[in-house]
Amino acid sequence: MASSxxxxxxxxxxxxxxxxxxxxxxxxxxxxxxxxxxxxxxDFHHPDELDTRGQELVQPVPEFARALPPALRQALASSGTPSGEAARRTE
Incomplete structure (x- = not known):
């Protein structure tokens, strides 16, 4: 079904x-x-999109970043962006 x-x-x-x-x-x-x-x-998201989404998630409630899916937290932490910095602080 999904293939069609x-x-x-x-x-x-x-x-x-x-x-x-x-x-x-x-x-x-x-x-x-x-x-x-x-x-x-x-891996299929542009780094700017990851940063934008990460900022939306980690800025309002920093402790929420701990609850992010591991794959997103890891992608953010390795992005070198401001939201990546926030994600790294929650590790």
Missing amino acids: AGNAIVTTDLCGLITSINPAAETLLRTTAQQAVGRSVW
Whole structure:
């Protein structure tokens, strides 16, 4: 069913690792399912987007950063951005 869907469908496990993608997602992400499976979903986000989303999450309530999914916290912490600094302080 997902393979014939016109919309991109990406499934992940609880840690944010990709478990499957359909052909529309392959086109959108410019990768194959074989190359995407096992990678973090955050690998496919632009660093500026990660920073923007991270700031939205960690600035209002810094302690909330501790509750972020590990994959997002790790992506933010390694981004070298202001929100990455905040995420690193919660480790």
